[in-house]
Amino acid sequence: xxxxYNCLVDCELELFLKHKPDLPLDKLVLSKHxxxxxxxLERSLKKSIRAANEYSVRYLKLVAPVEKYSELKMLxxxxxxxxxPVIYGSTGSLGKxxxxxxxxxxxxxxxxxxxxxxxxxxxxxxxxxxLYGCRxxxxxxxxxxxxxxxxxxxxxxxxxYNQRLRAMDNKxxxxxxxxxxxxxxxxxxxxxxxxxxxxxxxxTMPHKEILP
Numbered sequence: 001x002x003x004x005y006n007c008l009v010d011c012e013l014e015l016f017l018k019h020k021p022d023l024p025l026d027k028l029v030l031s032k033h034x035x036x037x038x039x040x041l042e043r044s045l046k047k048s049i050r051a052a053n054e055y056s057v058r059y060l061k062l063v064a065p066v067e068k069y070s071e072l073k074m075l076x077x078x079x080x081x082x083x084x085p086v087i088y089g090s091t092g093s094l095g096k097x098x099x100x101x102x103x104x105x106x107x108x109x110x111x112x113x114x115x116x117x118x119x120x121x122x123x124x125x126x127x128x129x130x131l132y133g134c135r136x137x138x139x140x141x142x143x144x145x146x147x148x149x150x151x152x153x154x155x156x157x158x159x160x161y162n163q164r165l166r167a168m169d170n171k172x173x174x175x176x177x178x179x180x181x182x183x184x185x186x187x188x189x190x191x192x193x194x195x196x197x198x199x200x201x202x203x204t205m206p207h208k209e210i211l212p
Contacts, residue, residue: 002027008058013048030084031061036091038064041071045078053083059108060084063120065092068181069188072098072105079106087111093150093178095122100132100175104192110134131162133173142197145175147185148204152176157202172199179207 002009002024010029011021032048034041041064052060060082066072072094079086088107090098099122102110113123124134133141144161146152153176161174179185189198 010061013052013060017051025055025057028055028057029059029061029087030055030057031063033063034065036065041065042074042078045074046081049078049082049086055084057084059087061087061089063089063091066090066094066098067092069094069184072101073188073191076104076106089120091120091122093180095120096124096153097176097178098122099124100128100134101137102134103137131159132175133162133166133170136170137173139196140171142169142172142199143175144173144199144201145177146202146204147177147179147207149206150178152178152204155204177201182207 001007006027008027008029009023010031011023013030013032016023016028016030030052034044038044045062045064048062049060064075066075075088075090075098079088085108086106087109088098088102088105089111090105098105099110110129111123112126112129113119115125115127118125124132129135146155146157148155155176158174158176165172165174177185
């Protein structure tokens with residue numbers, strides 16, 4: 001069937017390692033899904049990448065919860081240790097941002113869904129993918145966005161500012177930045193800023209402060 005229709009087959013990594021099915025490796029997507037409450041994400045990711053490195057497959061798909069900006073950086077570092085092209089299907093509070101910044105995450109690409117038929121809450125719709133210009137985001141992109149709680153993904157400003165900025169230059173983007181730990185965010189921002197450029201941010205709840 002695979003050969004006849006020239007299609008890819010998605011197989012769970014653990015199932016593949018256990019049974020070693022006779023599948024064409026050049027058509028094989030090895031997948032590993034991690035539990036939302038996993039305790040040591042970095043160690044588990046490294047273990048899966050090492051196991052997959054024994055085979056030359058089409059893609060290695062890793063679906064992992066990303067809750068910290070330091071983990072966003074970790075994904076990028078670990079992707080470089082894989083012998084196979086990595087596709088991250090990130091979940092968690094930074095899952096959607098990770099998918100928007102798929103190039104930065106070290107991913108070969110990302111998944112979009114059909115509106116109303118997403119298989120993960122953090123999947124981007126085709127409209128969101130186009131809104132953020134995900135395909136065009138690269139080292140020349142100028143970044144800005146809105147900092148706040150998880151509600152920033154629903155901010156009406158995302159549509160307004162991206163449409164206005166796109167009319168000026170398709171290399172300027174306005175992104176949602178959900179922040180739980182400001183120290184974690186600003187440390188990542190400082191390191192990220194060494195490679196890209198930022199023009200500024202809006203700040204909303206719960207990070208607004210009333211000045212005396």
